[in-house]
Structure formats: structure tokens, C-alpha cells
Amino acid sequence: MTRPLSPEKKFLSVGDVSQRMGIAISALHFYEREGLITAHRSAGNQRRYPRDILRRVAVIKTAQRVGIPLAEIRDTLAQLPDGRAPNAEDWAHLSMRWRMQLNERISHLEQLRDQLDGCIGCGCLSLAQCPLRNPGDILGQEMVGAVRFQSESEIDQGQDQWAGPEAPAHDQSE
Numbered sequence: 001m002t003r004p005l006s007p008e009k010k011f012l013s014v015g016d017v018s019q020r021m022g023i024a025i026s027a028l029h030f031y032e033r034e035g036l037i038t039a040h041r042s043a044g045n046q047r048r049y050p051r052d053i054l055r056r057v058a059v060i061k062t063a064q065r066v067g068i069p070l071a072e073i074r075d076t077l078a079q080l081p082d083g084r085a086p087n088a089e090d091w092a093h094l095s096m097r098w099r100m101q102l103n104e105r106i107s108h109l110e111q112l113r114d115q116l117d118g119c120i121g122c123g124c125l126s127l128a129q130c131p132l133r134n135p136g137d138i139l140g141q142e143m144v145g146a147v148r149f150q151s152e153s154e155i156d157q158g159q160d161q162w163a164g165p166e167a168p169a170h171d172q173s174e
Contacts, residue, residue, distance in 0.1 A: 011040060011048035021057045028057075035074050036060055055085035059094065067105065068098050 018025045031037045032047075037056055039047040056077065063073045076094050080086055086094065 011042075011050060012053065014039075014047045014049070017049050017053060017057065020054060021061070023057070023061070031057070031060060034070055036070065036077060052085035059086055059091070063094075063098060066098065066102055068101070 012020075014025050014028055017028055028037070028047075028049075032039055037049070037053055037060075039049055042048050059077070060073055063076075064070070076097070079093075080090055
């Protein structure tokens with residue numbers, strides 16, 4: 001998104017912002033296309049950014065680094081007023097929701113880490129509590145390595161116990 005350039009403000013070129021923030025020019029163009037930042041246009045139709053863009057890009061980079069999706073970053077930044085850099089109060093507001101999401105992800109990763117030890121010790125990776133290898137494993141309740149044999153009716157119907165519901169039936173002429 002672009003706006004006409006105001007001569008009374010000090011603006012930075014796309015190269016200046018890229019160099020100061022340590023990101024590619026293409027990343028700035030991408031942020032602009034995604035609605036995360038806005039540029040003004042010079043008389044020569046070159047992008048120019050207000051100085052407060054540096055803080056805004058820093059917020060975007062930080063949020064990305066902790067795994068916040070760009071759509072959510074955009075929605076959150078849209079709550080800030082245009083024309084000024086986010087301050088400490090803005091950051092506290094922005095990061096509050098992100099902090100809760102991070103805590104949830106950390107908790108989930110800790111659970112996965114703790115379950116991983118049980119799966120490795122199992123040997124067959126078929127535990128009922130093993131969401132890593134076989135989520136929803138109801139046979140795991142029958143003991144480690146439980147196997148379900150086909151019933152006579154399944155054999156008669158040509159159903160394969162290892163194939164999914166879309167698998168073709170066995171040819172019973174063999």
C-alpha cells in the first residue's frame with residue numbers, strides 16, 4: 001500500500017531500511033503486499049518509508065521469530081495508530097496474546113517430548129498414548145504389540161485389515 005510523499009517528513013529509502021534492519025529488500029516489498037507496512041512514493045515513484053517503520057519492522061521480525069503467523073501480526077498491528085512507532089505500552093498490548101499462544105505451544109511441545117521417551121521404550125511404537133506414531137491407536141489398549149486378526153466375515157467380504165476404507169477388496173479366486 002502506498003501513499004503520496006509528504007516533503008516535511010524525513011523518509012528512508014527501501015535500501016536504507018533493508019540495510020538498517022538486516023532484511024532483504026524483497027522482504028520489505030512482501031511486508032507491504034501483505035499489509036504489514038506502508039510506503040510513500042517519491043516524485044520519481046520510488047518507495048519511501050517513514051522512520052517509524054524501523055520499529056514496526058522490528059516488531060514484525062520478533063513476532064515471526066517466535067512463530068506468530070503473518071495474518072495475526074497484520075491484524076494485531078492494524079490496532080496501532082499510523083504515523084508513530086510502537087512504544088512500550090503498545091508492545092505490552094501486542095505481546096500479551098502472543099505470549100499466551102507461546103505458552104500453549106511450549107506446553108504442547110513438552111508433552112510431546114515426555115511422550116517420546118515412552119514410544120522409544122515401547123519398541124513397536126504402538127502405544128495407546130503415542131500420538132507421535134499412531135494417534136488413536138485403540139489396539140494399544142490391548143497391550144503392547146496387540147494385533148487384530150480378520151474375522152471370518154471380513155475374509156468372506158474380501159476386506160483387508162491393513163488397508164484403509166478406500167482400498168480395493170481382495171480377489172477371492174486365489
